[in-house]
Amino acid sequence: MIKIIDISNRKNAEDVLNMQLLSYMVEAEIIGCYDIPPLKDTVNTLQQCGETFFGYYDREKLCGVISIKINNDEVDIHRLIVHPNHFRKGIAQLLLNLIESMCEVKTMKVATGSKNTPAVNFYKKNGFQIIKEVTVHEQLSLTFFEKIIERSN
Template sequence: MIRKIDLTDHHQVLDLLFLQQLSYRVEAELIGFKEIPPLWDSPKTLRESGECFFGYYDEDNKLTGAVSVKQGPKEMTLCRMMVHPDAFRQGIATQLLQYAESLAVPGLMIRVSTGTNNEPAVRLYTKFGYEPGQVMEVAPGITLTVYHKTAPSPLTR
């Protein structure tokens, strides 16, 4: 159900962009900030992001969730997490998070940031052992919190 999204395939990129728009509009409402960068993406900016995208496909092969990661030498960053609003609270984000974590080298730091007031995302990340760290103000009264954890070894996953 989870597979890599081919950013060279125009249809897959458009499906991803549509999903991203729906998902991040909900986050924008939750945190009270309409200027979330993913809302400004285009097929070109997704292709040029340097991120590796993985999609969750339902039984009808419809893209209902996605996660993107960027692997560096010292850490892996979870750049985006999105679920179609019609599929909220079905465990899709959990499956995507677990999948993304399985890609990290054991012992490597994993980082993710989310709107401090995005309670569903905060609950998900803390449930999986992410610790809050730096809080950054991105606009007056709007903050992002960076969460981090060490990638577990395959024996503890």
């Protein structure tokens, strides 16, 4: 079941942070860089980020999270994370599908580590196009994606 997460609730923020750290540690290993912002988050930074969080729950246990910010006709996906014990179960796809179906936007944007092949392939498979790649420093580059949503009336 997917439901909105009240990130202002400390227990919810702790649950999200704990899963985020596990999930982004896997990404850090894949890309060979541990100096990534999601690994520096705290309960307070999550609670102050201004994002809307949705969680995928299996028997009341949080297994995946997506967070977004909506600005005009654009949704910016800030986090799409799945607990490593639940990789390859379609949870990321369900979360992405929810956002795409519920948001009345024209464009979706997201970024990921350029060397994070599973994430890059996931976004490409879902119709996202690469719009730019930015080198942050020697060990880290980010790939930015965009997807134009065609709504039929």
